[in-house]
Amino acid sequence: SSTAKGDEQSKSGDSKETVKEITLVTTTSLEDTGFLEDTLKGFEDENDVEVNVVAKGTGEALELGKSKDADILFVHAKQKEEDFIAEGYGVDRSEIMYNYFVVVGPKDGADNKSMKDLSASDVFKYISENNLPFISRGDESGTHTKELSLWEKSGVDNSFENYNEVGKGMAATLQMASEMKAYALTDIGTFLATKDNLDLEIVKQADDSLKNVYSIVTISELDKEMKIISDKLVEYYKSESVQKQIKEYGVSEYGEPLFFVFE
Amino acid sequence: MEIIEVIQIVIRSLYITITATAIATITGTLLSILIYLKEFKLKRQIIMIINSLMSTPPVIMGLIVFLILSRKGPLGEFQLLFSSYAMILAQVLLLIPIAMSLTLEYLNKCGDEILITCKVLQINKKDIAKIFLKEIKNYLIIVIITTFGRGISEVGAVMLVGGNIRGKTMVMTTYIAQSTSMGNFDESLMIAAILILISFMSTFFIKSLQKDS
Amino acid sequence: MEIIEVIQIVIRSLYITITATAIATITGTLLSILIYLKEFKLKRQIIMIINSLMSTPPVIMGLIVFLILSRKGPLGEFQLLFSSYAMILAQVLLLIPIAMSLTLEYLNKCGDEILITCKVLQINKKDIAKIFLKEIKNYLIIVIITTFGRGISEVGAVMLVGGNIRGKTMVMTTYIAQSTSMGNFDESLMIAAILILISFMSTFFIKSLQKDS
Amino acid sequence: MISFRKIKKNMKNQKKFTINKLDLKKGYVYAILGHNGSGKSTLLKLLYGITNFESGSIIINKEGFNEKIVHKYISYHPQDTCYLSGSLEDNFDYIYKYSNNEDLLDRGSLNELIKEFGLEDMLDINIKRLSGGEQAKFQFIRTLIMNKECILLDEPMASMDFDTIRIVEKKIKDLKEKNKTILLVTHDFLQAERLSDEVIFMQNLNIVEKYKSENFFKDFYFNNNYFF
Amino acid sequence: MISFRKIKKNMKNQKKFTINKLDLKKGYVYAILGHNGSGKSTLLKLLYGITNFESGSIIINKEGFNEKIVHKYISYHPQDTCYLSGSLEDNFDYIYKYSNNEDLLDRGSLNELIKEFGLEDMLDINIKRLSGGEQAKFQFIRTLIMNKECILLDEPMASMDFDTIRIVEKKIKDLKEKNKTILLVTHDFLQAERLSDEVIFMQNLNIVEKYKSENFFKDFYFNNNYFF
Ligand SMILES: Nc1ncnc2c1ncn2[C@@H]1O[C@H](COP(=O)(O)OP(=O)(O)OP(=O)(O)O)[C@@H](O)[C@H]1O
Ligand SMILES: Nc1ncnc2c1ncn2[C@@H]1O[C@H](COP(=O)(O)OP(=O)(O)OP(=O)(O)O)[C@@H](O)[C@H]1O
Numbered sequence A: 001s002s003t004a005k006g007d008e009q010s011k012s013g014d015s016k017e018t019v020k021e022i023t024l025v026t027t028t029s030l031e032d033t034g035f036l037e038d039t040l041k042g043f044e045d046e047n048d049v050e051v052n053v054v055a056k057g058t059g060e061a062l063e064l065g066k067s068k069d070a071d072i073l074f075v076h077a078k079q080k081e082e083d084f085i086a087e088g089y090g091v092d093r094s095e096i097m098y099n100y101f102v103v104v105g106p107k108d109g110a111d112n113k114s115m116k117d118l119s120a121s122d123v124f125k126y127i128s129e130n131n132l133p134f135i136s137r138g139d140e141s142g143t144h145t146k147e148l149s150l151w152e153k154s155g156v157d158n159s160f161e162n163y164n165e166v167g168k169g170m171a172a173t174l175q176m177a178s179e180m181k182a183y184a185l186t187d188i189g190t191f192l193a194t195k196d197n198l199d200l201e202i203v204k205q206a207d208d209s210l211k212n213v214y215s216i217v218t219i220s221e222l223d224k225e226m227k228i229i230s231d232k233l234v235e236y237y238k239s240e241s242v243q244k245q246i247k248e249y250g251v252s253e254y255g256e257p258l259f260f261v262f263e
Numbered sequence B, C: 001m002e003i004i005e006v007i008q009i010v011i012r013s014l015y016i017t018i019t020a021t022a023i024a025t026i027t028g029t030l031l032s033i034l035i036y037l038k039e040f041k042l043k044r045q046i047i048m049i050i051n052s053l054m055s056t057p058p059v060i061m062g063l064i065v066f067l068i069l070s071r072k073g074p075l076g077e078f079q080l081l082f083s084s085y086a087m088i089l090a091q092v093l094l095l096i097p098i099a100m101s102l103t104l105e106y107l108n109k110c111g112d113e114i115l116i117t118c119k120v121l122q123i124n125k126k127d128i129a130k131i132f133l134k135e136i137k138n139y140l141i142i143v144i145i146t147t148f149g150r151g152i153s154e155v156g157a158v159m160l161v162g163g164n165i166r167g168k169t170m171v172m173t174t175y176i177a178q179s180t181s182m183g184n185f186d187e188s189l190m191i192a193a194i195l196i197l198i199s200f201m202s203t204f205f206i207k208s209l210q211k212d213s
Numbered sequence D, E: 001m002i003s004f005r006k007i008k009k010n011m012k013n014q015k016k017f018t019i020n021k022l023d024l025k026k027g028y029v030y031a032i033l034g035h036n037g038s039g040k041s042t043l044l045k046l047l048y049g050i051t052n053f054e055s056g057s058i059i060i061n062k063e064g065f066n067e068k069i070v071h072k073y074i075s076y077h078p079q080d081t082c083y084l085s086g087s088l089e090d091n092f093d094y095i096y097k098y099s100n101n102e103d104l105l106d107r108g109s110l111n112e113l114i115k116e117f118g119l120e121d122m123l124d125i126n127i128k129r130l131s132g133g134e135q136a137k138f139q140f141i142r143t144l145i146m147n148k149e150c151i152l153l154d155e156p157m158a159s160m161d162f163d164t165i166r167i168v169e170k171k172i173k174d175l176k177e178k179n180k181t182i183l184l185v186t187h188d189f190l191q192a193e194r195l196s197d198e199v200i201f202m203q204n205l206n207i208v209e210k211y212k213s214e215n216f217f218k219d220f221y222f223n224n225n226y227f228f
């Protein structure tokens, strides 16, 4: 199938024939931060490869992996990734970096103070018991999965009146939360990247129960050439220089890093 | 998703698009007839602009409605964002130029003859519009089908201003978009089948209103 | 986003939609004329289905193209997913029913007279289609404007099959959708303004082709 | 009394339609004669305000010239039949339903006319499927119903049968009795002689001359040997 | 030789159009006379295959009846002028460009006809803006150009001026000389008498009778006193 890919390139004529392409499918939350674009440049130059970044919901991203329309995945839903590999669609997952989920809510919300020092699951309990508006992604994404596990841990039902499932990407969900003066669970990266447009603030800071791990999942049965590139991409993100780049990513813009690496 | 929820979504979609189509075709047709009948400066230019607005991406109409209805916008106090009103409003804005373009094109072709007949019958200025409405009735069917089709199949604007809130503003297209993004292609195709069935039935119904001409 | 990138996006959008519009209006018009001229069983039903397909949500056409072009699909080996070919294909599927509905409606109204003239002139069966094409030319403008408008403003299907890959398959609408979802309304409105400007210019251009009739 | 002065109208093919001076008197029947394309229909359209002119003036009963005045005094029977969609009956109904005309003849007279012209069995047929002559009958009845002081008739009898032409000619004579002004475009010289008081002869988009009918036809028979 | 047998056609208003038996001979001019709505146009449309019938048969030159045979032998001049969009010249060009007709008269003859009918200055005008008579001239020329053995003429002269009618009548006589079969619908009895060999008289969607012209007009003058 690598020859077929070559054919397509020469047909489209919009790239040089020698340039190889790899389709990396990721989730919207990672794409929205602009992180991939900035870090992939080095890889593209080093290996003379073009990386096509396609951002989709986690579910669709995994489906694309199953249908082999994706050559490699960069996602954050540990359980689903492991299932994906167990079912034989993936070869391996490499944890590249992590950040945290936070709970955000309306700026200067009356209840914000009361939630500040609670544990994550107690924050959820508080929200449910006070029927505060809450926006859930509702799309079975990594964030949504995390949210559901927190509801379970808190022991309260999430079907209170002001609980809204919207089935949207992270940034769009935050938009809605801002507009509706509602609470939401978000990864810190997306929040920092879009907070200028939002009337939201963090009400529950990161803690270890809210860790959000991003990993690269390699796909099985790739053709030889693609496998080489795909492995190279994993190595690239694991390499010291890129890990350093990750650690510093966002510091200049947001005053704090968007991601942490495992040291 | 349960069948009862699917039915709710279908009914909500129909309610929103039928309302928007009705408002858009009625105002659109009336406006077009007025524009056709009146001579005024910039008439050609205005028609051109209406034609161009046909290509406005729905998400832009959505964005405009969003900015108007958002808390910081002029109508923010009414808190209409993420409601079916907002969705209807966005669709109306989207559909009016379509209804108008199609009607104007028709009048351009057949209007002169109707106008001369009106003059022979010595019909009042204001009744002339009525006659045009009457004469245009059969053509209206295709206008309605086209605008309804565009409305019911639109996703960008209703997603933005409706918010796709489950049980509240989720409509067929936003549901399809969501389940597609979740990789549930089977579910998407099922809803799509329902949507096509509905549009088949509504086309059939609308067409059956069209008398032999 | 840099201006050069914006220009690229604009050009890409135009390339895709113009190609799709051209293919869809040409095949759509020809097919409609054939359907109009031929008598066959289920003719009424087929016309009804075409009319209904106007209301198919674009994302469904997108999904169908997606499933066909996906590696597991029948055409998977060509690896056309996430390319402009896929986007054009999805748009063509979306636009053909629109072009056909509008053309069929026109023929329904004006076709009989043309047909009788053809008989008086004793024109060959196959040349009759040519005459219809000729006669329909002026009306085609509104078909082209309508289909182009629908194509250029569509987002669901091109997002799905194009993948909104920066520098490759990102078009104006998917870019607007992305920046809107991130709350960058200013950027969205800027691109929207460009889009409206372009559609204004293309409408103007297309209209100027329309001879005085 | 209608007067045209120094009318100039540019036709698309660089020609000019002109009427230097033309006065029409109440109660007269004018036959407008002339070759195909000589401008007869254009003259009627100008007077009814369906087409416009670049310079000159038309004055109707000293009141001026605008749509209101035109509709007050004139009814118009175009050369091509024009109607709205629907059945023949619908098209008669539209007159009563929508026309602004205060002088309309009543429904009783309409029904009599329908009978007189033999259209009573056609009322529910879609008007566009009627035969050419039936449509012409419809249009002539409509023009009578409008009941105006001045009546513009553009070849009303072109596709009518002989019996119908007899009825129409009788109607025109009745109208003259009632002191109506009639402008009748026709290609039938014998008919023009039977009906008209004066002949307006047109050529090349110009009025050549207005003649007393008896003089015109005397000269005409003298100069031509058209018949048989 | 064209023969109609037991033709029955349902009209929308529950009436029936019928022709029990009608034979048309080569080289004859038939005048089709009858009141408005008597079915004259319908007869021609049937023969040209523009409208269909429920039962019975038409046979043309013993070959049968289908579009190919119709187009081989017949040309048709409908009552309403029909044309394609474009100028008068365009509409003449279309004939040569698209018509399947192998018997077409050549361009030279066309140009002569255009001159003869005085249309040479109108060639570049949009055909729909021509006057009624000019359009009628166009359509008659087109019918001549088609140059078929049998020619169906549905009131071709209704809106023509006197001079033009003279030319058309002359053309019809020439066609007869060339042994063409002509079906002429007209309301002008004098014209019918001048031109026709036989008269087909229609009433109520039926053919009353086919008469030899001399007999028909003798009876006619005897029974009527229409003229003057
Ligand atoms: N589709 C139709 N539905 C109902 N009636 C019809 C239809 N077509 C024709 N007719 C009727 O059939 C009759 C015959 O029509 P046709 O056109 O043959 O008349 P004609 O003899 O040519 O009359 P004219 O002299 O007015 O041209 C008319 O009364 C007409 O109204
Ligand atoms: N819009 C136009 N553009 C060009 N020529 C036109 C236009 N309108 C009318 N004419 C020409 O003006 C002339 C006069 O037309 P008009 O209809 O007045 O003739 P008419 O005397 O009524 O003829 P007829 O006896 O054939 O009805 C014709 O030669 C016609 O072709």
Ligand SMILES: [Mg+2]
Pocket: D040, D041, D042, D079, D154, E131, E132, E133
């Ligand atoms: Mg005229």
Ligand SMILES: [Mg+2]
Pocket: D131, D132, D133, E040, E041, E042, E079, E154
């Ligand atoms: Mg007839």
